[in-house]
Each structure stands twice: as structure tokens, then as C-alpha cells.
Amino acid sequence: MSLRRKTIIGIASIEAVLLLSLIVTAVTFLSQAVNNDLVKHAFTTATLFSTTTKDAVLSYDLASLDDFVSEALKNPGIEYARVISSTDGILSQKGSAPALARAFNADEHMSDVTDGIFDTYADIIEGETTYGRVEIGMSTSHAVTSIAKIKQWTTSIAIVELILVALFSYALGHYLTRQLGLLTRGAKKISQSVLSGDFSNTRIAIKTHDELGEVAHAFNQMVETLEAESVRVKKYQQELEHLNQTLEKRVVARTQLLEDKNAQLSLINFELKSTQEQLVQAEKMASLGQLAAGVAHEINNPIGFVNSNLTSLSEYADVYIKLGQQITDWQSSESREELEKCQNSLIAFIQSEDLTFIQEDIQALISESNEGLTRVIDIVSGLKQFSRADSKERQCFDINDCVKTTLSMVSNELKYHCDIVTHLQDVPQVDINVGKICQVLTNLFINAGQAIGQQGTSQQNISRRDSVQQSSASKGIAPQGVITIETYYHHDVVYVVVSDTGHGIPAENLNRLFDPFFTTKPEGQGTGLGLAISFGIAQEHGGDLSVFSEEHKGSRFTLSLPAATLPTEAV
Numbered sequence: 001m002s003l004r005r006k007t008i009i010g011i012a013s014i015e016a017v018l019l020l021s022l023i024v025t026a027v028t029f030l031s032q033a034v035n036n037d038l039v040k041h042a043f044t045t046a047t048l049f050s051t052t053t054k055d056a057v058l059s060y061d062l063a064s065l066d067d068f069v070s071e072a073l074k075n076p077g078i079e080y081a082r083v084i085s086s087t088d089g090i091l092s093q094k095g096s097a098p099a100l101a102r103a104f105n106a107d108e109h110m111s112d113v114t115d116g117i118f119d120t121y122a123d124i125i126e127g128e129t130t131y132g133r134v135e136i137g138m139s140t141s142h143a144v145t146s147i148a149k150i151k152q153w154t155t156s157i158a159i160v161e162l163i164l165v166a167l168f169s170y171a172l173g174h175y176l177t178r179q180l181g182l183l184t185r186g187a188k189k190i191s192q193s194v195l196s197g198d199f200s201n202t203r204i205a206i207k208t209h210d211e212l213g214e215v216a217h218a219f220n221q222m223v224e225t226l227e228a229e230s231v232r233v234k235k236y237q238q239e240l241e242h243l244n245q246t247l248e249k250r251v252v253a254r255t256q257l258l259e260d261k262n263a264q265l266s267l268i269n270f271e272l273k274s275t276q277e278q279l280v281q282a283e284k285m286a287s288l289g290q291l292a293a294g295v296a297h298e299i300n301n302p303i304g305f306v307n308s309n310l311t312s313l314s315e316y317a318d319v320y321i322k323l324g325q326q327i328t329d330w331q332s333s334e335s336r337e338e339l340e341k342c343q344n345s346l347i348a349f350i351q352s353e354d355l356t357f358i359q360e361d362i363q364a365l366i367s368e369s370n371e372g373l374t375r376v377i378d379i380v381s382g383l384k385q386f387s388r389a390d391s392k393e394r395q396c397f398d399i400n401d402c403v404k405t406t407l408s409m410v411s412n413e414l415k416y417h418c419d420i421v422t423h424l425q426d427v428p429q430v431d432i433n434v435g436k437i438c439q440v441l442t443n444l445f446i447n448a449g450q451a452i453g454q455q456g457t458s459q460q461n462i463s464r465r466d467s468v469q470q471s472s473a474s475k476g477i478a479p480q481g482v483i484t485i486e487t488y489y490h491h492d493v494v495y496v497v498v499s500d501t502g503h504g505i506p507a508e509n510l511n512r513l514f515d516p517f518f519t520t521k522p523e524g525q526g527t528g529l530g531l532a533i534s535f536g537i538a539q540e541h542g543g544d545l546s547v548f549s550e551e552h553k554g555s556r557f558t559l560s561l562p563a564a565t566l567p568t569e570a571v
Contacts, residue, residue: 011169012162019158023151030150034143035110038118042138045075046122050134053083054124057091057132065092077139079117085132099137113140302372309365316358323349396429396564399437399494400487406441407485414449418481418500427489428563432541437561440534440545444498444557445483447530451502451555452481481554489563493543496559505549513547 049072056064065083069092072081080095082104093100099117107119117137124132326349330342403424414420481501488495505513512518514535531545538545542562549555 011172012166015162015165019162023154023158026154027147027151031147034146034150038110038138038140038143039108042118042120042136043122045072045078045138046120046134046136049081049136050122050124053134054126054131057083057085057124058126060088060091062091066094068092069094072136077142079137079139080135082135083132084135086130091132095137104135110140110143116140302375306369306372309369313362313365316362319353319355319358323353323355394431394433396431397434397437399427399430399432399496399561400424402432402434402437402441403485403487403496406438406445409438410442410445410449413446414483418449418452418483421482421484423484423486425486425488427487427494430494430541430561431564432561433537436537437541440537440559441496441498443530443534444559445485448483448498448500448502448555448557451500451504452483492563494561494563496561497556498559499554499556501554504551504553505547505555506551510547510549514545 049068053065053068055061056068069081069083072078073094078095080093080099082093082095082100083091085091096117099115102115104121105119106121107113110118116139118140119135119137121133121135123130124134323346326342326346330339330346333339333342403422407420407422411420484497484499486495486497486499488497509518514531516529516532518532535545538559538561543560544558546558546560547555548558
């Protein structure tokens with residue numbers, strides 16, 4: 001649909017709505033006026049008629065009443081008139097026979113009329129006494145005709161005005177679309193000029209100074225801009241063609257350069273991977289070095305008292321060997337004198353040795369030796385688990401066993417300057433590389449112990465710790481802090497929380513704590529890789545390693561690992 005037609009239809013529609021509202025309002029108003037006039041005229045006529053007939057009704061003058069009724073019927077529009085006495089009934093009536101024959105029902109509004117006659121009445125009153133009433137009926141045909149003429153004239157005026165508005169809309173639309181037509185033709189020429197590059201015939205004439213003239217001016221400016229851009233594009237095309245001619249040589253040169261860079265990157269990646277493996281191995285060896293002294297001490301203690309127990313057991317064995325030899329001599333005696341001699345010697349030997357004590361001590365020595373050897377076996381087993389950190393094998397394992405195994409390995413590093421509190425809950429198994437997770441726990445436990453050790457002792461005291469730890473423990477020296485180890489399960493994740501009451505970590509170092517080579521320890525005491533590697537191992541297992549710390553209050557490291565998903569057994 002064209003803009004001209006839209007303009008005509010739009011304006012005509014608005015005008016039609018307004019005219020319709022005006023017609024409805026005018027007809028309604030005039031109809032109410034005609035209705036009010038009819039009702040007022042009927043009530044006035046009935047009142048005058050009752051006043052005129054009052055004396056005749058009081059004097060019972062029927063002849064005069066007939067004259068009055070006849071005179072009333074001469075008024076235009078009155079269809080019938082009737083005079084009724086309160087005591088004697090109808091005294092006089094004249095008019096349309098059908099109107100007189102029907103039952104009288106007084107009308108209050110013109111809308112109540114159904115038979116074309118407006119019925120009304122007026123009481124005949126003298127003083128405060130009602131002697132009767134008059135009834136008249138007035139035709140509504142004149143009022144209906146007036147209303148019909150009002151509607152006809154109003155509708156005619158509206159139609160004429162609507163036609164005039166349509167003509168005006170047509171003229172306005174023609175005026176508005178004439179300039180738009182020029183813009184349309186100019187736009188079509190532009191599409192052709194873009195291809196040919198000739199914009200000479202695309203400008204349009206400005207015939208008005210209104211908004212359409214401004215649009216035409218803006219259109220001409222756009223044409224000038226497009227012409228300038230066309231010239232610029234042609235220039236760029238020429239330059240592009242020139243560049244395309246040398247592009248192949250440049251691509252070959254860039255390709256060779258990329259191949260050289262890729263070769264360099266491959267070499268760098270290989271060296272970086274090799275260096276990373278060396279650093280990981282160095283960190284593992286550093287952790288093993290930290291454990292070496294403690295593990296050696298843990299092994300030497302049980303081996304020492306096992307060796308001592310074996311010496312005592314060897315002495316006790318010599319006693320029983322001698323006892324057995326004397327019993328053998330006693331049993332092999334042939335004469336009575338030899339038997340008595342062997343018997344006396346056996347009794348003297350038994351009295352000289354405390355066999356009851358030896359028997360009780362042998363049982364204690366054997367029990368202690370078994371415990372010591374079991375301790376050595378546990379330590380060796382823990383070292384075997386730790387040594388599997390390089391393997392890629394993973395298995396479903398109880399994280400509590402990892403905690404216990406790692407504690408048995410590092411306890412010698414911790415037990416002489418801090419208390420260890422464990423709260424290990426029953427948790428699901430996790431799918432892990434046991435050696436790598438033990439390595440993570442070792443780093444966390446040792447770091448917690450060092451944080452507590454650095455809080456209450458000088459560096460010199462720390463270096464002398466190994467030489468005095470046994471004596472300190474035996475003398476009951478109070479520990480300097482507490483390490484709390486907790487495991488729990490929540491929302492398919494198993495958590496290991498290691499908390500310490502050490503010196504804490506400054507807030508400015510928390511964001512860099514898991515960065516490689518970042519350390520706050522003195523030179524020679526840390527590589528700065530322990531926590532970085534531990535963080536990588538946690539992520540490698542689909543988990544996370546996080547930290548919360550307050551300076552001078554302590555730190556809390558949380559290792560989270562997803563619980564293992566066990567296959568559902570068939571029912």
C-alpha cells in the first residue's frame with residue numbers, strides 16, 4: 001500500500017471516528033431535547049385541562065365538560081381527552097376510538113411509548129380534596145419525525161465533511177509523496193551509480209523548504225559522500241591488486257618464518273617439559289630429603305631395641321642351653337652317686353638363675369621386638385606408597401589410610417614441637433594415585449610443622465632440633481602448637497583439612513601461594529614448588545587445593561577430591 005493511500009485512509013479514519021462520535025452525541029442530545037419538550041408539553045396541557053374542567057366537575061355540568069373536551073381535541077397532536085370523577089366515573093371522553101378503548105397507562109418518558117401515543121393525566125383538586133382527574137393522549141409522530149430529520153441532516157453533513165476530508169487528504173498525500181517519489185527515483189539511480197561509478201545524475205532538486213526539503217538536502221550530501229567513498233574504494237582496489245601480485249612471495253616467506261618459529265617453539269616446549277619433570281623430581285627428592293632423617297630415626301629406634309632384646313634373648317638362651325645340658329647329664333647318670341651329684345648341681349644352677357623372671361622377660365622382649373618390626377614394616381610400606389608418585393596408576397583408596405600412612409612417615413618431624421589431633425570420619429573411597437596424594441599430604445603436614453616451629457623458636461634452635469628431640473620428649477617439654485587433621489564428606493566430595501596454629505600467611509602473599517618458585521622460607525629451606533605441585537596434583541585428580549590464613553593465628557589448607565563412583569551391582 002502506497003504512502004498516499006495510507007495518508008488518505010489514516011486521516012479519513014480519524015475523521016470518521018470523530019464524526020461518528022459527533023453524530024451520536026448530537027442525535028442523543030437532540031433526542032433528549034425533543035423528548036423533554038414532549039413530556040413538558042403533555043404535562044402542561046393536562047394541568048391546564050384539569051384547571052379548565054374543575055368547575056364543571058364540581059357542578060356536575062356535563063354539557064360544559066363535553067365542550068371542554070371538544071376544545072382540547074382541537075390542539076394539534078392530542079389524540080384523545082377524558083374527564084373522570086372520583087365518584088361517578090367517566091364524565092366525558094372524546095377522541096380516537098382505539099385509544100379510548102385500550103387501558104390507560106401513564107407514560108413518564110418517550111421511551112415508555114409503545115403505541116405512538118404519550119399518555120398522561122392531571123388530578124382535579126379543590127383545596128386538599130381530589131374530585132377526579134383528566135387523561136389525555138398526545139401523538140409522538142411529530143417528535144419521531146423530528147428525530148429522524150435530525151439524524152438524516154447530521155448524517156448528511158458528516159458524509160459531506162468526510163468527502164471533503166478525503167479530498168484534502170488526497171491533496172496532502174500527493175504533496176507529501178511527490179518529494180518522496182523524487183527520493184525514491186534518486187535511490188534507485190544510486191544503486192546503478194555504485195556499479196558504474198558515475199553519480200552525476202543522482203542528485204535531486206530541492207523544491208520545498210520544510211522537513212522534506214531537509215531530507216532532500218541530506219540525500220544529496222549522502223550522494224556526495226558515496227561518490228567520495230567510491231573514488232576511495234577504486235583506489236584501494238588498485239592497491240589491493242598490486243598487493244595480490246606480490247602476495248604469493250610474501251606468503252612463502254611468512255610460511256617459512258612460521259615453520260622456523262614452530263620448530264623453535266617445539267624445542268622450547270620439549271626443554272620446558274624436561275625442566276618441569278626435573279623440577280617435579282627435585283621437589284620429590286627434597287620431600288624425601290626432609291623425611292630421610294625422621295624415617296631413619298623412626299627405623300633406628302625399633303631396630304635398636306630389637307637388637308638389644310636379641311642380646312638379652314641370647315643370654316637367656318644360654319641359660320636354657322646350660323639347663324638343658326645338666327638335665328641331659330642327670331638323665332644319663334648310671335650310678336646313684338652320679339645321679340645325686342647331677343641332681344645337686346641342677347638344683348644349685350636353678351637356684352642361681354631367676355628362671356621366673358627370665359620367662360616373663362622373654363615374653364615381653366618377644367612382644368616388644370614384634371612391635372618394633374611391625375613399625376619398621378609400616379614405615380617401609382609408607383615409603384613404597386610415596387615412591388609410586390611417578391606412576392600413572394590410580395585406584396580406589398580410603399583417604400584416611402593415606403593420612404595415617406603419611407603421618408607415620410612424618411611424625412618424627414612433628415611430634416617433638418607440636419600436638420597432632422585427628423578427626424577422621426568415615427568417608428567414601430576416592431579414585432587417586434596413592435603416591436601423589438601422599439606427596440601432597442606430606443607437603444601440607446611438613447609445612448604446618450614448619451609454620452609452628454618458626455613461630456616459637458629461632459633458626460638456630462630449629463637446626464638443633466634433631467639432636468635434642470628425644471631428650472625433649474622424655475623431659476615432657478610442652479609443644480609449641482597444634483596441627484589438626486580432619487576428613488569429611490559433603491555433596492559427593494571428600495575433604496581433607498589440615499589446620500595449624502602457626503604464624504599464618506600475610507594477606508599479600510595468599511594470591512601467590514600456589515605460584516611456582518614462590519616461597520616465604522629463608523634461602524636453602526624451600527624450593528617454592530611444593531604447594532604449586534600439590535595444587536597441580538589436586539587438579540589432576542579433578543579436585544582442588546585452597547587456603548585460608550590469618551597472620552599470627554594460623555592457616556587452614558583444604559584438599560578436595562571427588563568421591564569414587566562405584567559401579568551399580570546387578571540385582
